[in-house]
Amino acid sequence: MSDTTTLQSAPTPRVNGVEQVRRLVTEVPGPRSRELHARRTAAVAAGVGSTLPVYVERAGGGVVVDVDGNSLVDLGSGIAVVNVGNANPRVVERVQQQVAAFTHTCFMVTPYAGYVEVCEALARLTPGDHAKKSALFNSGAEAVENAVKIARAATRRDAVVVFDHAYHGRTNLTMAMTAKSMPYKHGFGPFAGEVYRAPMSYPYREPAPISGAEAAARAIGVIEKQVGADAVACVVIEPVQGEGGFVVPADGFLPAIAAWCTANGVVFVADEIQTGFGRTGAMFACEHEGVVPDLITTAKGIAGGLPLAAVTGRAELMDAVHAGGLGGTYGGNPIACAAALGAIESLEDDDLPGRAARLGELMTERLHQIAGGNPQIGEVRGRGAMVAIEVVQPGTTEPDAAEAARISAACHAAGVVTLTCGTYGNVLRLLPPLVIGEDLLTEALDVLAEAVAG
Ligand code: PMP
Numbered sequence: 001m002s003d004t005t006t007l008q009s010a011p012t013p014r015v016n017g018v019e020q021v022r023r024l025v026t027e028v029p030g031p032r033s034r035e036l037h038a039r040r041t042a043a044v045a046a047g048v049g050s051t052l053p054v055y056v057e058r059a060g061g062g063v064v065v066d067v068d069g070n071s072l073v074d075l076g077s078g079i080a081v082v083n084v085g086n087a088n089p090r091v092v093e094r095v096q097q098q099v100a101a102f103t104h105t106c107f108m109v110t111p112y113a114g115y116v117e118v119c120e121a122l123a124r125l126t127p128g129d130h131a132k133k134s135a136l137f138n139s140g141a142e143a144v145e146n147a148v149k150i151a152r153a154a155t156r157r158d159a160v161v162v163f164d165h166a167y168h169g170r171t172n173l174t175m176a177m178t179a180k181s182m183p184y185k186h187g188f189g190p191f192a193g194e195v196y197r198a199p200m201s202y203p204y205r206e207p208a209p210i211s212g213a214e215a216a217a218r219a220i221g222v223i224e225k226q227v228g229a230d231a232v233a234c235v236v237i238e239p240v241q242g243e244g245g246f247v248v249p250a251d252g253f254l255p256a257i258a259a260w261c262t263a264n265g266v267v268f269v270a271d272e273i274q275t276g277f278g279r280t281g282a283m284f285a286c287e288h289e290g291v292v293p294d295l296i297t298t299a300k301g302i303a304g305g306l307p308l309a310a311v312t313g314r315a316e317l318m319d320a321v322h323a324g325g326l327g328g329t330y331g332g333n334p335i336a337c338a339a340a341l342g343a344i345e346s347l348e349d350d351d352l353p354g355r356a357a358r359l360g361e362l363m364t365e366r367l368h369q370i371a372g373g374n375p376q377i378g379e380v381r382g383r384g385a386m387v388a389i390e391v392v393q394p395g396t397t398e399p400d401a402a403e404a405a406r407i408s409a410a411c412h413a414a415g416v417v418t419l420t421c422g423t424y425g426n427v428l429r430l431l432p433p434l435v436i437g438e439d440l441l442t443e444a445l446d447v448l449a450e451a452v453a454g
Helices: 003-007 032-044 088-101 113-125 138-153 172-177 211-227 254-261 287-288 335-351 352-373 401-413 437-451
Strands: 056-058 064-065 071-074 133-136 160-162 194-197 232-237 267-271 297-298 309-314 375-382 386-393 419-421 427-430
Touching: 071 437, 088 335, 113 133, 113 309, 113 335, 133 138, 138 172, 138 232, 138 267, 138 297, 138 309, 172 194, 194 211, 211 254, 232 254, 254 267, 254 287, 335 352, 352 375, 352 386, 352 437, 386 401, 401 419, 401 427, 401 437
Parallel strands: 160 194, 160 232, 232 267, 267 297
Antiparallel strands: 056 064, 064 071, 133 309, 297 309, 375 386, 386 427, 419 427
16 A cells, blocks of 8 residues: 555445535535525425525435535434435335335225335334334324314314423324424414323423333323323323423323223323434334334334324224224325334434434434533433533523524524424534434534533
8 A cells, every 4th residue: 555545534424315414614504595585485385494504415324415515414314204314215115116116006096015014114113012002104294183183083182281391293183282382382272172281201391300110100190180091092102202292201201191091991192203223222112111002103214214104002992993094195105104114224224323322322422522511501402313412501491592502503504403402492403314424423522512501
């Protein structure tokens, strides 16, 4: 090997033709993005927001390339969707084959194997070894709505119990189930009835330390007094709350709620739409505490970016609905099913849940280091590659949404895509694709450290 060769640095890897680097060639957003944004403002309804108005041209691995040629590190994964990476090769290949074969027949008219294969995979991958069945839909909200329909049909009860800080979607029923008014519910009522809210376990915000079991007893007390156990069709809960602020309940909370459901003939529904498919370091977040849900709702990470969602659960519950009671024109579209089979193959073959655990350790360690010198970080928390910082007024637990927004905007300006969340809007969350390179992630965390320091 000549000297000149050894002096050259190793070429940066490429994924889907995208160099795995952070590189800004214009300000962010650049002139082409700004031009598109002006057109968008005239043509797209104002109610549809965008975190970062850079318009995307290509994406792969941990990088999003915009129309101005800027390469941004992706710490959002399109809100926990492209866990297997954008345009994952196995997803692309299967989608290309499927789209050329047929695009749609409607599973309710003339079915196809892909739908069945996705349901078989869900039965195998979701927690519990009981007999399971699934039904496929298009979006997370639709899956949640259908889980409620199934639970009501199976129990012949009406009431639905959800939790403080919950997010379950934007349709009429799921708006009622979602906790936060602005922007999700404000002005959009009246909402569906028979939805009741119980107190969550949110360790950072408890007035005094309380165990998971105690927090569960508090929630159960509210349900029994305000609803009555025998009126409850289902309890719907995110094992780690997503939009609500990456709230990880105290150990023991979920198992105690699940056990109460079993004892009272209530269907326990785990909404794993954000936590599912490897994100938390296990295939599903319920596994961390050995909780086996009666029904589980999935979407987002299931299909590597194509719209697909599912309700999976105990066969006898799933079959409680009369023929024709579940479905929809596009539910389980063949292209989305092909994408899901590619995504699932990648999750399993490449051990992406294991990778999520490793990336989570890397992020958590670094975030703790950053929090050490910056009193505006009240807490670092999360599971696997779903981690966040809660931003507060130093020396208090008073939420500081403006500071969280400032940190996030500074990351954007430096070429790192970050998202905020939380009931108080003060949580900055990190959701990198599980295939991101560790060097690139470390570089993005350097940017975050600088942003926090101001
Ligand atoms: N449930 C949870 C836990 C979610 O995170 C989301 C989306 N953020 C939804 C439901 C709704 O999913 P969709 O946006 O696909 O309707």
